[in-house]
Amino acid sequence: MSSPDAGREAETPVNMRRLGRLRVLQALTDAGEVSRADLMQRTGLSRTTISSLIFDLVREGLVREQSAAAAATTSPRLGRPPLVVSLNPSAGYAFGLDIGHDHARLILSDLAGTPVWDESVDLDVDSSADDTIAAATRLIADALRDTGIDRAAVLGLGVGIACPVDRRTGGLRAEGIMPAWVDLKPAEMLAERTGLRAHVINDANACVVAERRYGVAQLCDDVVYLRLSSGIGAGVVCDGRMLLGHDGLVGELGHISIDPNGAVCRCGNRGCLETIASPTSIATLLSRSWGRAVTSAELIALLQAGDRGAVRALGDAGEAVGQTLAMTVMTLNPKLVVVGGELAAVGDVLLDPIRRALQRNSVSSQHRELQIMVSALGDSASARGAAALVLADTPQLLSERHRQVSGQPGPVG
Ligand SMILES: [Zn+2]
Numbered sequence: 001m002s003s004p005d006a007g008r009e010a011e012t013p014v015n016m017r018r019l020g021r022l023r024v025l026q027a028l029t030d031a032g033e034v035s036r037a038d039l040m041q042r043t044g045l046s047r048t049t050i051s052s053l054i055f056d057l058v059r060e061g062l063v064r065e066q067s068a069a070a071a072a073t074t075s076p077r078l079g080r081p082p083l084v085v086s087l088n089p090s091a092g093y094a095f096g097l098d099i100g101h102d103h104a105r106l107i108l109s110d111l112a113g114t115p116v117w118d119e120s121v122d123l124d125v126d127s128s129a130d131d132t133i134a135a136a137t138r139l140i141a142d143a144l145r146d147t148g149i150d151r152a153a154v155l156g157l158g159v160g161i162a163c164p165v166d167r168r169t170g171g172l173r174a175e176g177i178m179p180a181w182v183d184l185k186p187a188e189m190l191a192e193r194t195g196l197r198a199h200v201i202n203d204a205n206a207c208v209v210a211e212r213r214y215g216v217a218q219l220c221d222d223v224v225y226l227r228l229s230s231g232i233g234a235g236v237v238c239d240g241r242m243l244l245g246h247d248g249l250v251g252e253l254g255h256i257s258i259d260p261n262g263a264v265c266r267c268g269n270r271g272c273l274e275t276i277a278s279p280t281s282i283a284t285l286l287s288r289s290w291g292r293a294v295t296s297a298e299l300i301a302l303l304q305a306g307d308r309g310a311v312r313a314l315g316d317a318g319e320a321v322g323q324t325l326a327m328t329v330m331t332l333n334p335k336l337v338v339v340g341g342e343l344a345a346v347g348d349v350l351l352d353p354i355r356r357a358l359q360r361n362s363v364s365s366q367h368r369e370l371q372i373m374v375s376a377l378g379d380s381a382s383a384r385g386a387a388a389l390v391l392a393d394t395p396q397l398l399s400e401r402h403r404q405v406s407g408q409p410g411p412v413g
Helices: 013-031 036-043 047-059 129-147 186-194 203-214 273-277 279-290 296-304 308-332 342-346 348-361 378-391 394-406
Strands: 063-067 083-087 093-099 103-110 115-122 154-161 198-202 223-228 232-238 336-340 371-374
Touching: 013 036, 013 047, 013 063, 013 083, 013 394, 036 047, 036 083, 047 063, 093 129, 093 203, 093 378, 103 129, 103 378, 115 129, 115 378, 129 186, 154 186, 154 203, 154 378, 154 394, 186 198, 198 203, 198 378, 203 223, 203 232, 203 336, 203 378, 223 308, 223 342, 223 378, 232 273, 232 308, 273 279, 273 308, 279 296, 279 308, 296 308, 296 342, 308 336, 308 348, 336 342, 336 348, 342 348, 342 378, 348 371
Parallel strands: 093 154, 154 198, 223 336, 336 371
Antiparallel strands: 063 083, 093 103, 103 115, 223 232
């Protein structure tokens, strides 16, 4: 029989100490490098408690304390460089997997979010889920073999996928988008194959996480990230929180209809943004006028070389993107729009027509302070963001791992 207190944290010294550890690990996960004084402020713990916890965490290899060369120049009175505390980057790792329509890319990140392994394979993702899951499983095995990192040191696997993800079930709403994946649960499939804790989110959502953590959207609480790849989608952060919506399907901008008489889209509607502005659609346009196949990679090379036809086709696509973004900006009032995906590599050739259309289709109070930038992370954003979501749980996961290793008791109840 369970007592009335079962499930509640009893305030025993062991639990107080465990909560203190969690608070320190959380502060280091959030802030990166901090001084002991900052840690006291962030955690509300006393100097003595902080000292004792840091002593244990350093001894266990989870945390390191070293001099901050940069900080030293601002504190000349101290005589020696001040010390800063941070997580030990090699105390844990996270996998980030990006599943696009035509590739799977795996990044292994250390605790600081720095990629230590990064590989990609081309494959027809849309028509074969089994092959894709098998390829991802092989990439995971390759990464562990190449780096010599123990599987037990990996905190989990985050997956960013180019498909709407049901936030409650983790199942894919793949009808018309990725035909072979309807209702599949890739996180469950990968967890079963690899033994890793896994979760899945839409790739544009993973990208916005990455840009806020490592890219151009750091310190920005109102961001729209638009991914212009063979699929088009947006990740939205409003007031510092990711917007997911009732089912988790916020940001399907690629399937907003722009041209009622346009081409039929794979989703079944007509004239969706994706049929006009994805690299594949633009390359198809050029293929038609040149009488030969043009790949997306060739399109980007043509744009970078200033080819008139390619620039014109991209300009028209940029207009359509700007028109769609204007609706988004009028609805959500972001401070920053980040444009990512393959096409972002061409910079202002893409951004200029987007800016023009956005200004023409929104009111000046909405776009006056709006910034539009290309992604700092390029094609790696989805995989890095998916790994960052695993790393966000670092405090709990490291504590859990430590308890399992040391045999310390878990939560009471
Ligand atoms: Zn569509």
